[in-house]
Amino acid sequence: MIVTRSRRIDAARQALAKGDLQATHALASALLADSPGDAEAHFLLGVVESSQGRIQAGVLHLDRAVALDPRGEYCAQLAKLFCLVRRDGDAAATLRAAEKAPPEDALSRDTMGCVYARLGDHAAALVHFAHAVALEPGNSEYRYNHAVTLNFLGRVDAADAALEALIAMVPGHARAHHLLSSLRKQSAGANHVARLGRIHAQARDGRDRLLLGYALAKELEDIGEPDQALDMLCAANDEHRRTLDYSFARDAAAFDAIEAHWPAVRAAPAAALSREAPIFIIGMPRTGTTLVDRIVSSHPGVESAGELQAMPLAVKMAAATRSRTVLDAETIAAASRADMGRIGHDYLKRARHHRRDPSLRFTDKFPGNFQYAGFIARALPEARIICLRRNPMDTVLANFRNLFAISSRYYDYSYDLLDIAAYYVRFDRLMALWAREMPGRVLEVAYEDLIADQQGQTRRLIEHAGLDWSERCLSFHENAAPVSTPSAAQVRRPIYSDSVARWKRHAEVLEPVRAFFEQHGIATE
Numbered sequence: 001m002i003v004t005r006s007r008r009i010d011a012a013r014q015a016l017a018k019g020d021l022q023a024t025h026a027l028a029s030a031l032l033a034d035s036p037g038d039a040e041a042h043f044l045l046g047v048v049e050s051s052q053g054r055i056q057a058g059v060l061h062l063d064r065a066v067a068l069d070p071r072g073e074y075c076a077q078l079a080k081l082f083c084l085v086r087r088d089g090d091a092a093a094t095l096r097a098a099e100k101a102p103p104e105d106a107l108s109r110d111t112m113g114c115v116y117a118r119l120g121d122h123a124a125a126l127v128h129f130a131h132a133v134a135l136e137p138g139n140s141e142y143r144y145n146h147a148v149t150l151n152f153l154g155r156v157d158a159a160d161a162a163l164e165a166l167i168a169m170v171p172g173h174a175r176a177h178h179l180l181s182s183l184r185k186q187s188a189g190a191n192h193v194a195r196l197g198r199i200h201a202q203a204r205d206g207r208d209r210l211l212l213g214y215a216l217a218k219e220l221e222d223i224g225e226p227d228q229a230l231d232m233l234c235a236a237n238d239e240h241r242r243t244l245d246y247s248f249a250r251d252a253a254a255f256d257a258i259e260a261h262w263p264a265v266r267a268a269p270a271a272a273l274s275r276e277a278p279i280f281i282i283g284m285p286r287t288g289t290t291l292v293d294r295i296v297s298s299h300p301g302v303e304s305a306g307e308l309q310a311m312p313l314a315v316k317m318a319a320a321t322r323s324r325t326v327l328d329a330e331t332i333a334a335a336s337r338a339d340m341g342r343i344g345h346d347y348l349k350r351a352r353h354h355r356r357d358p359s360l361r362f363t364d365k366f367p368g369n370f371q372y373a374g375f376i377a378r379a380l381p382e383a384r385i386i387c388l389r390r391n392p393m394d395t396v397l398a399n400f401r402n403l404f405a406i407s408s409r410y411y412d413y414s415y416d417l418l419d420i421a422a423y424y425v426r427f428d429r430l431m432a433l434w435a436r437e438m439p440g441r442v443l444e445v446a447y448e449d450l451i452a453d454q455q456g457q458t459r460r461l462i463e464h465a466g467l468d469w470s471e472r473c474l475s476f477h478e479n480a481a482p483v484s485t486p487s488a489a490q491v492r493r494p495i496y497s498d499s500v501a502r503w504k505r506h507a508e509v510l511e512p513v514r515a516f517f518e519q520h521g522i523a524t525e
Contacts, residue, residue, distance in 0.1 A: 005031070005035075008031055009031070011027055012024050012027035012028050012044050013044075015027060016047065016048070021051055021052060025045065025048045028041045028045045029041075029045065031044075037068060038068075039064075039068035039069035040065070042061045042064045043061070043074050045061040046059070046061030046062035046064075046078070046081075049061060050062075055081055055084055059078070059081045062077055062078040062081060063078060066078050066097070070097050070100070071101060071103070072101050072102045073103040076098055076112045076115070077108070079091045079092075079095050079111070080114065080115055082094060083115050083118050086309075086350070088118075088119060089349070089352070091115055091118075091353075092119055095112060095124075098112060102131075106131070106132040106135035106139065106142060107132075109129070109131040109132040110128065110129065110139075110142050110145060112125075112128040113128035113129040113149070114145065116128065117145075117152075120305065120354045122149050123153065126149045126150065126153060129142065129146040129149055130146060132145070133146050138169070140169060140170045143162060143166045143169070144166060144173070144175055144176055147162035147163045148179060150162060156183050156184060160180065160183055160184075163176045163180040172202065172203065172208070174199075174203065174205075174207070174208035174209075174212050174215075175211055177192070177195075177196060177199060177212055177215050178214060178403070180192065181196070181219050182218065185222050186218075186219045187222070187223065188223050191222065192215075192219060193216065193219050193220060193223065196215055196219060197216060199212055200212040200213060206240065209236065210240045211406075213232055213233070213235065213236025217229045217230070217236065218401075221401075226505050226506065230506050234509070237416065238415075238416075241415040244412050246419075248413060248419050248422045248423070250412075251413055251422075251423060251426070252422075252426065253329050254328060254332070255426040255430060256329070257328075257329035257332040258371055258374070258430060259429075259433060261332050261336040262336075262374050264336035265335075265336045265340070265374045265378055266374070266378065268336060268338065268340050269339050269340065270340035270341045270379070271339055271341045272341045272345070273341045273381055274341070274348055274380060275381075276348055276382060277361060277384060277466060278305075278351065278362055278364055278384075279302065279361060279362070279364070279383070279384045279386065279465050280365075280373075280376055280383060280384070281293050281363055281365040281386050281388070282366075282367055282369045282385060282386070284367060284388075284395050284399065285368075285399060285402065285414075286390075286395065286398035286399055286401075287367070287389065287390035287395055287398070288390060288447040289365050289367045289388050291476070292386060292388060292445065292450070293365035295473050296386075296461060296465055296473070297363050297479065298470070298472045298475065298476045298478075298479045299465075299467055299472060300470055300472060301360055301361055301470075302360055302363060302465075302467065303356055303357055303360045303361075303362050304362065305354040305363060306354060306364075307364075307367075308364045309326075309350075310351045311347050311364070311366070311369055311372045311375065311376060312368070312369075314343045315332075315335045315343060315375055318338035318343045319333075320334065325409065327368075327371065327410075340375070341379065343378075344380045347379065348380075361465075361467070367388075370430065370431065371430065373385055373387075373430075373434045373438070373441075373442060374434065374438075377438050377441050384443075384464055384465045385441055385442045386443050386445060386465070387431060387442050387445070388447055389431075389445065391447075391448065391501065391503070391524065392421075392424050393513060393514060394447075394500070394501065394502055394503050395420075396417060396421050396424060396503070397502060397503045398502075399413075399414045399423075400417055417510065417512065418512060418513065420513075421517060422516075424517075425516075425517075425520045431444070443460065443464040445460065447500075450495075451496075451497050454474065454495050455474060458473050
């Protein structure tokens with residue numbers, strides 16, 4: 001019996017929907033054997049290959065599918081893979097192709113939203129997330145993505161309503177509870193503490209317990225129960241820390257390599273250097289980098305490109321190391337011998353796809369670029385670098401209180417107070433190296449000084465960035481640009497001093513940290 005192509009495709013699609021990748025692969029391969037130019041067969045094989053971790057093979061099949069038939073569904077999946085392999089420019093171009101004939105299924109719409117979000121275009125992402133929810137209102141992941149983006153765009157009430165609807169549908173959705181707690185400061189009369197307590201007590205999954213623990217701690221702090229909040233935070237972090245294969249020695253090795261190979265970076269060749277002048281905002285996380293980004297990008301001549309991975313990836317590409325981590329001793333050593341001009345141009349190429357107006361200067365507020373300041377200074381001689389400093393005790397507490405990307409190994413240090421303190425000591429030592437070796441290149445701004453003297457410190461920032469003064473920089477909270485960091489709620493308010501010297505509320509618990517800093521010569525007052 002002859003089986004028609006449409007029936008074979010239906011069978012392959014059904015197998016894919018069931019998660020039977022082996023059957024999907026067999027059916028699609030048979031289709032391709034009969035017709036090498038079958039776009040659907042290439043699409044199905046691309047999805048299977050990428051689902052099994054063979055991303056490059058997936059790209060090849062999906063690229064071929066799009067070349068044969070540029071329908072929205074195919075483009076959406078190809079754009080996703082381009083993002084995974086850090087080909088942001090190709091991802092953006094593929095999204096533009098998809099917009100010519102947008103897909104009609106919810107998964108593809110959600111995929112397009114995720115890619116737009118990854119590229120920093122949250123307004124475009126929202127359109128597709130909304131379509132996905134409308135097409136499949138029972139899908140909790142689509143609803144969550146929609147709510148996250150509403151929050152990024154400052155539509156807090158809409159995000160609140162979307163999250164409550166999601167929680168009504170899936171009461172134990174830990175990420176929804178965590179995001180809801182962060183939307184605004186809770187009050188004694190309006191909070192979710194009781195509900196969070198019940199859900200947390202019922203949770204068994206480790207990641208869910210971590211998310212719910214952070215949410216509960218945050219709301220307890222909001223309603224005036226700081227001791228209970230810290231107890232919950234310590235318990236949640238300790239439980240998670242015990243699941244990690246981490247010791248500070250791993251991060252120390254990276255710091256050692258940066259310091260050891262700086263002379264090589266300083267002496268490395270630097271051909272055809274770019275004269276572009278991006279503004280890098282660096283520092284330990286949770287020290288005011290988002291605030292300064294909002295201040296500087298409120299200037300009419302500047303836009304924020306967000307937290308870019310462009311410099312870490314440019315350095316990794318120049319190093320050509322095969323290690324799985326972006327930053328490690330091997331990569332730093334290899335990159336120190338690379339051409340710095342090439343790194344600079346690669347950085348700018350990667351950053352370009354996160355910019356909206358090429359005529360403007362732009363900020364890159366990835367805090368971790370403090371580890372790349374030497375590369376930045378050599379690769380982009382006109383770049384301006386601003387480093388945020390904050391009281392070390394407040395820095396430790398703020399890192400401990402904030403849940404970073406759970407799956408990122410970069411933040412493994414943040415679940416233990418003394419690990420954070422050790423990380424701070426090396427951060428401080430590295431910043432001292434940059435100050436000695438590159439005098440004047442990095443402007444250090446104390447968060448506390450910015451709070452106490454907004455206008456004076458803002459003028460310092462704008463002058464260092466090489467910009468003319470603009471009063472708009474004092475009204476940063478009116479900046480309508482999206483915020484995709486944990487500080488989203490805070491930077492939509494005028495300057496406030498609530499977070500200054502917060503650590504003193506927990507001085508007893510933090511005494512080992514204070515003693516550690518004293519031992520390492522770090523002043524805490």
